[in-house]
Amino acid sequence: MVIKEVTLETVCGITSTLPENDKPEIAFAGKSNVGKSSLINALMNRKSLARISATPGKTQTINFYNINREIYLVDLPGYGYAKVSEKEKEAWGKMIERYLHKSTMLKAVFLLIDIRHDPSKNDKMMYDWILHQGYEPVIIATKLDKLKKSQVAKQLKAIRTGLGLVSGTTVIPFSAKTKQGRDEIWEYAESRLFE
Numbered sequence: 001m002v003i004k005e006v007t008l009e010t011v012c013g014i015t016s017t018l019p020e021n022d023k024p025e026i027a028f029a030g031k032s033n034v035g036k037s038s039l040i041n042a043l044m045n046r047k048s049l050a051r052i053s054a055t056p057g058k059t060q061t062i063n064f065y066n067i068n069r070e071i072y073l074v075d076l077p078g079y080g081y082a083k084v085s086e087k088e089k090e091a092w093g094k095m096i097e098r099y100l101h102k103s104t105m106l107k108a109v110f111l112l113i114d115i116r117h118d119p120s121k122n123d124k125m126m127y128d129w130i131l132h133q134g135y136e137p138v139i140i141a142t143k144l145d146k147l148k149k150s151q152v153a154k155q156l157k158a159i160r161t162g163l164g165l166v167s168g169t170t171v172i173p174f175s176a177k178t179k180q181g182r183d184e185i186w187e188y189a190e191s192r193l194f195e
């Protein structure tokens with residue numbers, strides 16, 4: 001995808017009405033600090049349009065980035081941030097559920113997992129939940145550059161097992177630092193966006 005124009009078009013808070021977009025969307029989910037903003041910036045060739053968090057998990061919004069007036073990248077709020085109250089977590093869950101349920105233009109969901117860690121309970125819940133909403137998420141294993149090469153295959157396997165991935169699920173290792181995996185993610189996204 002050649003990125004010509006990027007705008008942060010809509011920011012939805014917990015009580016906002018979701019936009020009724022008429023262009024295809026791809027969405028990104030993951031726990032806070034997993035590297036979601038860094039990935040979205042890398043996909044858009046922008047240094048810092050998506051916020052890179054000093055205080056992870058603070059902003060509970062769904063952000064819609066309009067790319068080339070053709071498609072939307074949808075940044076879902078990060079989960080698993082310890083300092084968020086139960087009430088806020090519940091509101092967060094409802095907001096994502098509403099989006100996954102209501103969007104008629106959502107073509108693919110990507111779930112981000114830090115390649116260094118085995119998936120957490122929250123990751124597994126998120127994966128199952130996305131499946132339950134009728135989407136088969138593609139997994140992006142983030143921060144690839146932080147892992148020794150010799151450990152990569154083992155950790156990818158741990159992610160598959162830990163999440164209980166449906167067989168045939170695509171897992172793409174990615175580094176925001178080296179941009180390894182970027183082209184593969186776009187290739188996959190485009191195959192779904194324009195099918």
Ligand code: GDP
Nearest residue numbers: 032033034035036037038052053143175176177
């Ligand atoms: P978010 O909370 O999921 O949006 O995560 P951020 O994109 O804000 O990243 C969290 C932290 O991890 C930041 O300090 C990033 O610089 C760092 N980070 C994110 N992706 C990578 C990566 O691929 N490699 C390395 N080395 N650091 C990363």
